[in-house]
Amino acid sequence: MVRMVTDTELRPSTTAWPVETEQLRVKAGRHLAVDGLDLRLGVGVHGLLGPNGAGKTTLMRALSTVERPSGGRLRLLGEDVTNGRALRPLRSRLGYLPQHFGFYPRFTVREYVEYVAWLREMPRADIPEAVQRAVERVGLTDRADSRLKALSGGMLRRVGIAQAIVNGPAVLLLDEPTVGLDPEQRVEFRTLLRELGQDSCVLVSTHLVEDVVAACSDVVLVDKGRLVWQGVPADLTRLGEQGGVGDSAAERGYSTLLANHRSAA
Amino acid sequence: MTNHIPAASLAAYTTGDPALDDTAVWTIEVHLENCPDCRAQLAAVAPEPLTALLDDVQVMIDRGVRTGPEPVRRRAWRRLAHRWAMWSLIPWLVTIVAAVLAAFALDRSFPERPSLVLLLAPVAPLAGMASAWSRRTDPGWEITAGTSRAGLELLLRRTAVILAVVLPPLALAGWRLGTTPALWLLPALTFTAATLLLGGRIGVVRAAAVLGGSWFLVVVAPALVTADMPALIEPSSTPGWVVAAVVGAALAIWRVDDHRRNA
Incomplete structure (x- = not known):
């Protein structure tokens, strides 16, 4: 199958960082949920960790261009x-799975993914193939023509992932994608993440430290709207070997980092 | 193509002769792509294992086509509805149409009172517009809001649907009451344009609330209390509405980029 390659696809990347923030401030209602965040993310899978209320979801919303920053700079793909x-x-060129995946219950899986592909202005001729591929990648082929209201929570989450990856985004933002997935699906999802992270910038917000260690090439830890730590999962695990609270080395590393940051603040 | 492939080269190509370099192979393949005669010759000289392999592949493809899933039926009208309208608009539109019909019934019963149809006409599209682009009523808002077609394009599509639903009952009521179309059509269009214009600045929901609220407080409420026909819906104010509709539409088109920035 031959298809036209658009000039945006051929254009060489002129930026070192697909996601770049400088002193970014974003409000959630009146509260300043992201307060002076400096972050640079390259190609790969980045795990966004942080306690509840750390500003993870607000940051995701700002990166997905749903929420306007109230200060600082935010550059996506330059x-x-x-x-x-x-x-x-x-x-x-963005893909986004919100924390609360609102959906239209009467749409079928295929219709919904196709609708998002259309919203993201994919070339008309590419949409059916891309939709089928996205649905296959999340393992929903046999339910592709079911209505969304007939699906379970875990399946809906996978529809959410399918709509986020359908346009082959250069920056993919997934806000708690593993909620409601069973252990087997989570393992499959990690494989999918690693695949996606080979040529795009994937940011996964999660509470599950083990997901980050297993599937991410980079860890970003935030607290109270600020960057606490950024590094590779192996460093997080190594920190955990020196003590801290938690069941695994990575969890202990996570709690140590947070405790150090809070005592320093 | 005048020169066909020599039989010797073709034979070397089919057997995968290592003496044939890349350039030669490339030349042969380019020629084969465009020459049915040489393709037929190639098929004739192809060795037995190759034809057997090709037959096997053909059988497997045929079986796959027969036993695999059916192609998905295209449901064009459903797709059209998804791209233009929104399920959550339906209750609003039903309410507005019902309100217009109720106003029409009251106007028929009390012809001496100020016409409720004309009082309702300007703000009839606004409730639909407020819900068409609201975080609260659109369950998929967070996903649609961050997409390329969000904001302006979706808003205009949904506004067009709202007008297509709201204007016919107004037209019917206006025609049966014998009022000039200018008195219900122009105010409705003016307020729609004003909502789009103001919506680019403060958000469509707020804009619809401000404009609809002001209309009710300033025009509708006094008219209902005093039972006097407000000057704004008298036939004499038609020129004013023409100017307002044209200026409103022009301004809305001029400031249309505001919606793009309103993420």
């Missing part, structure tokens, strides 16, 4: 998100 003209082409 484009400033406050630039209205660049926003539309930029958005077609």
Whole structure:
């Protein structure tokens, strides 16, 4: 099958970091949930860790261009998100699974994924193939024509993942994607994550430290809207060997980092 | 293509002769792509194992086509509905249509009172517009809001659907009451344009609330209390509405980029 390659696909990447924030501030309601965050993310899978209320979801919403930053700079794929003209082409290269995956119950899985592909302005001719591929990748082939209201929570979560990856995004944002997945599906999902992280920037927000250690190439730890630590999972595990609270080395490393940060603050 | 492939080269190609370098293979393949005669010759000289393999592949493909899943039926009208409308709009639209019909019934019963249809006409599209782009009523808002078509394009599509649903009952009521179309159509369009214009600044939901609320407080409430026909819905104010509709539409088109920034 021959298809036209667009100039945006061929354009060499001119930025070192697909995601780059400088003193980013984002409000959730009146509360400043992200407060002066400096972050640089390259290609690969990044695990976003942090306690409840650390500003993870608000950060995800800002990165997905749903929420406007109230201060600082946010550049995605080299484009400033406050630039209205660049926003539309930029958005077609993003994928986003929100924490609360709101859906239209009467849509079938295929219709919903197709609708999102259309919203993200994929070329018309590519949509059916891309939809089928996305549905296959999350393992929902046999339920592709079921209505969303007939699916279980874990299946809905997988529909959410399918709609996020359907356009082959350069920046993929997944907010707690493993909630409701059974252990087998979580293992499959980690494989999918590693695949996706080979040529795009994937940011996964999660509470499960073991998911991060197993599937991520980089860990980002935030607390109270600020960056606490960024490094590789092996470093997190190594920190955990020196003590801390938790059942695994990575969990102990996580709690140690948070405790150190809080006592320093 | 005048020169066909020599039989010797073709034979070397089919057997995968290592003496044939990449350039030669490439030349042969380019020629084969465009020459049915040479393809037929190639098929004739192909060795037995190769034809057997090709037959096997053909059988497997045929079996796959027969036993595999059916192609998905295209449901074009459903897709059209998904792209233009929103399920959560339906209750709002039903309410508005019902309100217009109720206003029409009251107007028929009390012709001496200020016409409720005309008082309702300007704000009839607003409730639908408020719900068409609201975080609360659209369950998929967070996903759609971050996409390329979000904001302006979806808003305009949904506004078009709302107008297509709301205007016919208004037209019917206006026609049966014998009022000039300018008195219900122009105010409805003016308020729609004003909502789009203001919505780019403060959000469509707030814009619809402000405009609808002001209309009710300033025009509808006094008219209902005093039972006097407000000047704004008298036939004499038609020129004013024409100007307002044209200016409103022009401003809304001019400031259309505001919605793009309103993530």
